[in-house]
Amino acid sequence: MTLLRLYHRLCQSNISATNPMEFIDKKVKKNQRIMPFDMYDKRFMVLRRMRNARQMSASVPRTNTTCNSHKLANVMVRVMVDDVSVSKRTVLKSTELAFGGEKFDVFCATGEFSYSIHSRKYCEVTKQTVTCFAFR
Numbered sequence: 383m384t385l386l387r388l389y390h391r392l393c394q395s396n397i398s399a400t401n402p403m404e405f406i407d408k409k410v411k412k413n414q415r416i417m418p419f420d421m422y423d424k425r426f427m428v429l430r431r432m433r434n435a436r437q438m439s440a441s442v443p444r445t446n447t448t449c450n451s452h453k454l455a456n457v458m459v460r461v462m463v464d465d466v467s468v469s470k471r472t473v474l475k476s477t478e479l480a481f482g483g484e485k486f487d488v489f490c491a492t493g494e495f496s497y498s499i500h501s502r503k504y505c506e507v508t509k510q511t512v513t514c515f516a517f518r
Contacts (some may be wrong), residue, residue: 449506449507454481455505457473457476457477459509460476466491470488474488474516487518489514490512492512492513501518
């Protein structure tokens, strides 16, 4: 049993001790090595940050196989026009502004196109005859 668990168990229990270390000393085996609390605290913070990042990435709503970000889709739909080159430039600039300076790669064409990309954030949007795909 780690020192951190023992401390939390002490805090949650109704045991009243003048010195919490007395309770912990009774529970720790004689040859068991006790690590400083700061090491666990730092590790706990890193693990919590990683868990939060996983939860945030898992909570991104999946619209379908062509888009995994509602925000990116909304930005693209708002700025796309009938012209392919104008749509490409406006999507590029608007995604950079909407995502705090993150650069996205964008390509647009009339009709459909085939591609294979490995990316964390991506979206394909078709508006009238223009189809644009943005990814990071």
